[in-house]
Amino acid sequence: MKKRTGHSRWHEEHRHEALTQIADLGTLLGVWAHPDDEAYMTAGLMSAARAAGHRVAVATATKGEVGTGDPTAWPPHRLALAREQEMADSLAAVGVVEHQWLGHWDGRLHLVPTAQGVGQVADLIEQIRPDTIVTFGPDGMTGHSDHQTISDWVTTAWLDAGRPGRLWYATVTPEFHQQWGAVNDEVHLWFEGSRPPSDRASELAFAVHCDDELLDRKFAALSAHRTQTTELIELLGPEKYRKWWDTESFVHADRRLEERKVA
Numbered sequence: 001m002k003k004r005t006g007h008s009r010w011h012e013e014h015r016h017e018a019l020t021q022i023a024d025l026g027t028l029l030g031v032w033a034h035p036d037d038e039a040y041m042t043a044g045l046m047s048a049a050r051a052a053g054h055r056v057a058v059a060t061a062t063k064g065e066v067g068t069g070d071p072t073a074w075p076p077h078r079l080a081l082a083r084e085q086e087m088a089d090s091l092a093a094v095g096v097v098e099h100q101w102l103g104h105w106d107g108r109l110h111l112v113p114t115a116q117g118v119g120q121v122a123d124l125i126e127q128i129r130p131d132t133i134v135t136f137g138p139d140g141m142t143g144h145s146d147h148q149t150i151s152d153w154v155t156t157a158w159l160d161a162g163r164p165g166r167l168w169y170a171t172v173t174p175e176f177h178q179q180w181g182a183v184n185d186e187v188h189l190w191f192e193g194s195r196p197p198s199d200r201a202s203e204l205a206f207a208v209h210c211d212d213e214l215l216d217r218k219f220a221a222l223s224a225h226r227t228q229t230t231e232l233i234e235l236l237g238p239e240k241y242r243k244w245w246d247t248e249s250f251v252h253a254d255r256r257l258e259e260r261k262v263a
Contacts, residue, residue, distance in 0.1 A: 019206040022048045026131025026165065027055040031121055031154045033109060033136070033146035034064040035087040036225040041141070041170040042134055043094050043218040044210040044248050050095035057098035057128050058091065059121075061150055062106040067228060074227065076106075082227055090224035094217050100124070109149035114156070117149070121157035130165055133158060137169030137256055143194020155253060168205050168250035171197040180244060187232060199251045208248040215246055 019025065028049050032038045038046070038058050046056050064083045065076035074082070091099055102120050104112055125133070135154040140147030151169070158167045177184075177198055190196050201207070210218050219242050222229050233241045 018204060022052045022054075025049050025052070025054055027128065028057070029124060029128050029130035029133045030056075030058045031061075031124065031133065031135045031150060032058070033061050033144070033150045034067060034106065035060055035083045036064070036090070036222070036228045037136075037147070039090050039218070039221040039225060040245050041136075042248060043090075043221040044208040044214050044246075045134070045206075045250075046091075046096055047094035047214060047217045047221075048208060055098070055128075056096045057100075057124075057130070058096060059100045059102055059124055060087065061102040061104045061109055061117075062146065063101065064228075065106040067106060079227065083225070086225045086227065090221045093220040093224055098128075107146060109146045112149075114153070117153040118156045118160070121153045122161060125157055125161050125164065132165055133167045134170065134250060135167075137171060137197055137251070137253075139195055139197050141170055141172075141197065142189055143191030143196070155257075158253070166205070167253035169197070169253055169256060171199045171204070171249050171251045173201055173204075173247075173249055174198050175201075176247070176249075183236065183240070183244060187235070197251075199249065199255075201249075203251060203255065204249050205252045206250045210246045210248070215242055218242075218246070 025045075028046065030038050030042055030046070032041070038060070046058075049056050063080040065080045067083070068074040068079055087099065091097070102117075104117075109117070133154065136147040136151040138148060138151050138155075140151060155167065158164070177196070184190060208214075219238075222241075222245075223233065229241075236244065
């Protein structure tokens with residue numbers, strides 16, 4: 001993919017600044033590994049963006065075919081069909097109508113040739129021309145290898161395109177770890193050996209605090225992923241579950257890239 005030309009100088013000069021209002025978000029592209037990643041990380045952001053009149057597009061690398069603890073009841077082909085419908089229902093709950101599947105197999109993104117994955121994301125950037133891109137950071141949030149791989153694809157495609165607009169990584173704050181540490185451990189949120197992100201509020205590019213109607217829409221988006229969230233909602237109770245991810249935090253990719261250079 002060729003580098004984009006004619007991209008506004010404003011983005012070059014202000015890419016590192018924290019966004020103060022959703023009106024400045026522009027066209028939003030989310031690129032994720034599995035159905036429900038987008039809901040946990042950005043349902044509030046997507047809903048607020050659509051309410052502000054912005055275009056929102058989502059791409060998902062896999063259909064989460066092996067995302068079950070009961071593969072006998074949910075063989076891959078059956079689960080894929082269910083999660084397709086869940087994805088459509090979830091996006092509808094936040095007003096998103098643009099979605100693409102990238103066509104890869106759950107749990108095997110690291111086996112996809114990097115050039116292929118990066119090329120797919122490059123095509124998305126060229127087609128959609130987003131002002132803001134959101135995905136996982138290199139940590140993969142939970143440490144899932146698919147999350148880490150999709151982060152690498154998106155980051156590489158964005159760099160190759162000349163850093164158009166802004167790229168944000170989903171993150172959480174120290175306060176999230178403190179408030180929800182016991183719950184995170186109870187549900188085994190973090191993969192063994194992972195290093196979950198933790199960014200202070202002052203370091204964030206943007207944050208969405210979901211409450212009232214926005215939280216209702218996020219809960220609806222998450223609840224729509226029935227095969228993934230029903231047991232968790234029953235375990236935690238609806239009110240605790242709603243509050244668990246009621247804040248969505250994002251950090252500029254440039255911050256992570258600069259940290260890696262220093263390291």
